[in-house]
Amino acid sequence: MSRIPVKICGLKDEAMIDAALEAGAEMIGLVFFAKSPRSVSLVEAARLADHMRGKTQIVALCVDMPLADMEQMVAQVQPDILQLHGTESTETCAQVRERFSRPVMKALGVSCAADIEAAFAYGDVIDRFLFDAKPPKNSDIPGGNGIRFDWTLLRDTKLPKPYMLSGGLDASNVAEALRVSGAPAVDVSSGVESSRGVKDPAKISAFLRAVRGAHMQD
Template sequence: MRTRAKICGITRSEDVLAAVHAGADAIGFVFFEASPRYVSILRAQELARSIPAYVSIVGLFVNADQDEIIRVVDQVPLDILQFHGDETAEQCRQIAQHTRRRWYKAIQVQPDVDVVPAILQYRQAGASAILLDAWHPELKGGTGQQFDWSKFPSLEIPLILAGGLKPENIEDAIRITQAYAVDVSGGVESAKGMKDRQLIEQFMQGVQRGSAKYESQQSGG
């Protein structure tokens, strides 16, 4: 199965066009004010106008309350909610129910901690996927760090790989983890919040090569 890819932390219209042109399956907007990649509702509305059909719009939230998320959803055409904080499975489920949006949860992979129980808990609550990111004691993603990919679980659940991905390592990342999808932000930037068109293209080419190699292995080619 083809590996999907999301370019997250988009803040400029030219970066939307670069991601779409390169073949990204999803665009991510960060609605977390502490992030250097934060976009306001107004800015997200402007950027969303450049996103064509068949490219999903993902809204990333970190410990946001339900009213705040509803306010965003009412004004920005989000397809999917990404919970990237300390939200419980029940909180995610309730917010998704009120917003009528699909959702997935980001889980930080800590050394020597089994993430499978948490994955199953959120999946049971209705998550359409689980994103696995590198652990950091203070930051909620966007660290540029990667975890031990050999610890990536093998489950019959759509799992998204994030953390430290870039054009130079994406093929190995897909080969090792066999992830359903990959999520990149800093790895395709020239500066925080500013994507680099060439890096996006190189990353997506790597995704395509890695996905093709995995498909070949599965088919015995």
């Protein structure tokens, strides 16, 4: 059995990237969304991407980013994967995938079974799903809110593409989340932070250990 891939999202400095690399994260996410406390500029992102290139997969998280802006970002940062975390349509996902010749991961908010069913429409135009909890009604940030959804909604679901589980995960509950959902991969952001937008190397390490420990028990 291959080990469960882990994505650490919203890193903003080399020290935290080094902590994630040392812990063994298969993916590291850079956030390009100004309203997020985890957002980085193109200049910062390019420097951070160069620091980790070849050591992990670089994921660029975009929220309804115009294609012209995405083209500039891709040219400067050269990410491995494009994560679309807004209200992007199937047509937009297909266009991004074709235009930039990179895998597309589409994030979808979940609060009920119908949200999982809605994901099937994206099956032909993306490479991976990311299921996150829907944000609170008063939030203008689509992810990284530390909210979980009912993991049993994913149990035994036969999706057309692989997926990552996100939303409210941390070292204390990720093993349960994997067991209940059967998720093949996980994503974490707020669950490895000491304060909003500030990553904690000890929490990153603990999260990866918890995932690896859960995998060994399977």
